[in-house]
Amino acid sequence: MLTERPTQPIAGQRPGTSGLRKKTAVFMAPGYLENFVQATFDAIGGAGGKSFVLGGDGRFFNDRAAQVILKMAAANGAARVIVGQGALLSTPAASHLIRLNRTDGGIILSASHNPGGPDEDFGIKFNTPNGGPAPEAVTEAIFQRTQAIERYRMLEAPDVDLDRIGVHELGGMEVSVVDPVADYAALMAGLFDFAAIRALFAGGFRMRFDAMHAVTGPYARAILEGRLGAAPGTVINALPLPDFGGHHPDPNPVWAAALMEEMFAPDGPDFGAASDGDGDRNMVVGRGIYVSPSDSLAVLAANAQLAPGYRGGLKGVARSMPTSAAADRVAAALGIESYETPTGWKFFGSLLDAGRATICGEESFGTGSDHLREKDGLWAVLMWLNIIAERKESVAEILGAHWRRFGRTYYSRHDYEALPVAEAEAVMTGLKGRLGSLPGTLVEGMRIVSADDFAYQDPVDGSVSRGQGLRIVFEGGARVVLRLSGTGTEGATIRLYLERHVEGPEGLDQPVQEALAGMSAAAEALAGIRAATGRAGPDVVT
């Protein structure tokens, strides 16, 4: 039975950097999810006759939310929804299914790298027909709709058996339950030299992939162990759990500490990797060497042509503003365009759609290409494996050669988490107010050449995004960048990004924090984060 239920606007349903993220309990409150889903359908001109992709990272409430969304889609007249078995889909796999099936978009249930469980985080986002996160115009329209909503539509019906692959019927709507891995694995097989990677593993190459009890477990098992012949047990924490085993499914040296320890042990594996809650982020580690996301992007760009899918060369490389300029140096050497966009994968979408960029990356452990419209954790891992198989060198050798050729861009991010919002905003507005007076001044013996609040004009559609982070550049290109995180659910998080380039051949092997000590001191002199917040130091350093 179809019902129209009266409702009223709920405060705070404004999607952030990638969708709406809140505490799970907030999402479970009566009407909360329903209001947002109805507002989404309304904002895209209704769901009538349309088709969508639906899936999530398996966190607590994923299964319930999927049933609610299916019933609402049916009640709103949608023609078809493609759902991953068990309501599971990694974000990149969802992006691919939207494109492959030419649907009218998709709904992804995830709070990405944030912890999951009844007391942790949940999230939902809408992706547009190009497979990418909704651009600001769409998220704004959804938000406006949440402010005016008066009713939502719901079908009263039993749950769909999402464990059973095949075609189901729900109130006249078709629900296709699909294997979440198959189409994605086929896409990867078309981009990379699986035979060469298989030969690498057959030759004794040892790898450890930490799926962090999140969605990439089944994907990594099927591809790495299944199709590529990596030793059984290569993929650990492979079973997706509603609370990710109580951990942060965040692939960085802090939250993937056990993997780091294994990789730095004397007889550690040759290659290590981890992925996040919804499978779009990646961390890559060699034996005894950590690869920063900014360096990873640069290495992938410089070596992409070794993989069959990129043999024709790259159209351009794009990075988010806080990501280091290492990739720009590669683009310059290759004679291709490089782009600096605001944080958020959605900004890459228009460059990819317009054929201006092939590879994109962010310091926040995100890398991807024009094969879909999200960042893609396993894609990056497979690209590294393809490069290693072709070059027949270790990660340390590949990085060392890269630095000798392009110089090394020392880079680190310092996070001050869960700050009182007013305190964090005071730090930002304080520095913002002083930006105009900074150029020409000396800080810690270094001269500032420019300081601005980053604004971006999309070169394709001309849209302008302002207020994207405070950027202070020193002579020689060293930088201090500050911005507020757009993905946290508790208080405010200040991210401080430090960067300094060393041309070499001397000075390429310094410990990162030591190489950046001067930048860190300059940042404190400029922004006074520690002084203003009373914190002794950052909570997370990556």
Ligand code: G16
């Ligand atoms: C999301 C976006 C990324 C972005 C990141 C920034 O990542 O998809 O493009 O780099 O947020 O996070 P913050 O604003 O906290 O620095 P994800 O993996 O959470 O979807």
